[in-house]
Amino acid sequence: MSLFMEYPAAERAWRNRAACKGADTALFFPPNGVRPRAALKMCASCEVAQQCREYAEAAPNLVGVFGGTTTRERSTPSVRARLKRSAEL
Numbered sequence: 001m002s003l004f005m006e007y008p009a010a011e012r013a014w015r016n017r018a019a020c021k022g023a024d025t026a027l028f029f030p031p032n033g034v035r036p037r038a039a040l041k042m043c044a045s046c047e048v049a050q051q052c053r054e055y056a057e058a059a060p061n062l063v064g065v066f067g068g069t070t071t072r073e074r075s076t077p078s079v080r081a082r083l084k085r086s087a088e089l
């Protein structure tokens with residue numbers, strides 16, 4: 001199962017290269033207060049992390065780990081600004 005199954009195939013091209021393809025999706029949706037270390041580790045080695053993060057940032061209601069960020073991180077303005085700067089380098 002994929003984190004991105006509900007999206008049209010045409011929009012999933014980069015997702016076929018996801019490091020999390022076939023992984024346990026529960027890792028990406030931890031209970032409140034639990035740091036999703038295994039998911040973040042997977043994202044750190046993912047070749048499409050930038051695309052994934054941009055995808056998540058464009059969908060502010062999306063919850064879970066995407067592109068190496070947690071829901072909370074994506075909703076924190078200072079973290080968003082830092083991610084934007086690093087993407088521009």
Ligand code: SF4
Pocket residue numbers: 003015018019020021039042043044046047048049050052053065066067068
């Ligand atoms: S960055 Fe993380 S959530 Fe996104 S595709 Fe890669 S492994 Fe999956």
